Amino acid sequence: MRWFGFGFNAFAQICVQEKSDKEESSSAVRVPTQLKNHVGRSKIRASWSRTASLFLDEDRRVRLAGFSASISGESLGPAVLDTRGCEDAVISETHLTLAFPDRIESWDLQSKDEAPSWRTEIVHRSQSSDVHLPLVPGGYVASEPPIFRPLPSHLQAKSLALGGGHAILLTAAGAVYTWGQGSHGQLGHGGLIPEEEPRTVEALWGMSMRSVAAGGWHSVCIGDGGDLYVWGWNESGQLGLPSRGLRKTSRQKSDLQAGGLCGSVGTCPAEDPHEEVFISIQAFPALVDVSPTCEIRTVSCGSRHTAAVTTTGCLYTWGWGEYGQLGHQTTASLDEPQCVEFFRNENLHVVDVVCGPWNTFAAAVEKEVLDLKNVPESPL
Template identity: 65%
Template sequence: MRWFGFGFNAFGQICVQEEAESSSNAANEVKVISPTELSSHGDRSGCRGRICRIRASWSSRACLHLDEESCACLAGFATFISSEFRGCKDAFITESFLTLAFPDRVESWDLQKKEKTPSWTMEIKTQSESSDVNLPLVPGGYVALKPPIYHSLSPRLKAKSLALGAEHSILLTATGVVFTWGMGSHGQLGHGDLTSEEEPRAVEALWGMPMSSVASGGWHSVCISDGGDLYVWGWNERGQLGLPSRGLRKTAQQQQQNSSQQAGASCQEASTSSCEGLQEEQKHEEVFISIQAFPALLDVAPSCEIQTVSCGSRHTAAVTTVGDLYTWGWGDYGQLGHQTLASLDEPQRVEFFKTEQMRVVDVVCGTWNTFAAAVKEEVACT
């Protein structure tokens, strides 16, 4: 399995940068628009072996090497804290804290204070507690984005996984029920309104449809059903829900302005009433969605189920069961992997992996970048 990264790279999260020869190419170093293999650029850490898992924030990424001697290594801004963490089984990284799970403990390091010891530690007393750790979930609760680090959860929820957005949380239970809480100003809670919730509340629109995984962007949420369907809700300002976005159509509208003026001149020669009717019809044909306050089914790829999904701040990436990677949303740093800086409000396949005859098996979004794991496609002999 090989990991590739694309998007925001100002701190070397994707590849270690060489010194810029001139200021003119500095912008190109910050934006990696084509999927680039991580291992081909050398890691600053001392970890060796295959990368099994990646966790990413805005300025850093943590790589987990779980074969042979397990360890976690850092790349990007947070590399000052340590070159490696031996025995680590899972990691969760934000701009403020790096949380690590070990067989006997969970610890958080304050990335702002540059201390040599963790700022928070939780002891794991039993083997069952250790197996329940799926960061940011920890025994009895979860690790937050900012202090207080630990928050408790009701045992009745029987949490399976948890995703944290900028201001909200989305939790999946062992029975496939989705709960959300936090700020709801962008519809990210999925309850059909823009109100906030202090305690976990079930997303009623998904009742009766067990979900297999959840993910959270900055202000949007997604989940995958047991049947491989993708549901989206929340903010769609840059097309991150894969629904028509007014913000992304402004440029196209400006480009069409000249042709519209020409059409207006033609209208003067025709019946005024018929032209007004045509313009009114065209206006109503355009329907834009800024906020989707309840879950909507998104058709990502024809005849393909969704296997895994991840969200950046304002973009989304999904892997199908046939190994295709689709991305959509904000793309100003190349985080969509289409070798452009364009944003998209509908899912589009990343052709790089198809061209390289590779099948994508996992995807992890950082705030402004994307990391994808792929394996070589087996070609049948004829």
């Protein structure tokens, strides 16, 4: 399995690039680029300026790339931090949280303390109780202090995703709960008000979900049947629904390109009498048809973009594309899911995707490998 990255790269969290006369060229990777030394089983987590990679085939160490990556001799700091035997990791701009077989630790990356800022022991753990960060026994770890936040035990949380200021939780029974900031409809309750406590997304009640993800101001989930549901802010088309801003920009570019046809003699085409419907905020879950021929396998959200992998190994992206994070080798934004042709052209089958706020990381295998064994399960 190989990992590729594209999008925001100002801190070399994807790859080290040579400096160019054009400032933006060194801060963006527009063509999916293979990450160095990322061959084999591994996990990737990303924040705005950092990338944490957990390598599963060797001694299960975590390596950090991006801002202050050389903070210690092993590219991960504080200097006393030993990541051998790590099973999972999450990273934010201020903290790195690591899960080990017997404990969970959260380290302040801006501190020189020789002890974690938060730690809990795991007692009498069974194989069926694997930790899937940011969930931890009794609650979850947040991206900023207080690091540990409790959760009601009756929720029976299966997975949890954190957005810019909200959270989305999936229960073992397939129900979805959200809480936090709601100013952009990202909670899915039909309003724009915050929720202090987990509240079920009633529009999804009775439909079993199997995966959830959260962006800066939007949320998505995958149903048991492989359907994709989205809600929240759609300013950059991150929901895959018609965005007024994107359509207006596209129309202006078309008008400029067709400027020679529009003169003082009135040769411009007449406007469409049918007014388009645009979605700025989608406060209830909406179904998005990513691919009519296959189901969605996994999904991830950036700050204002979304990426989904289908059961046939295709990667689709949409939303904000200013740094090339959509993988289409342009900086254009999209309000419709579009297949990333790079992987198809390279005869690669995508098996996983992880979005940072302004970039995207995709894991892929050679299609020939699929003829010899089953598609590997997502390591996340």
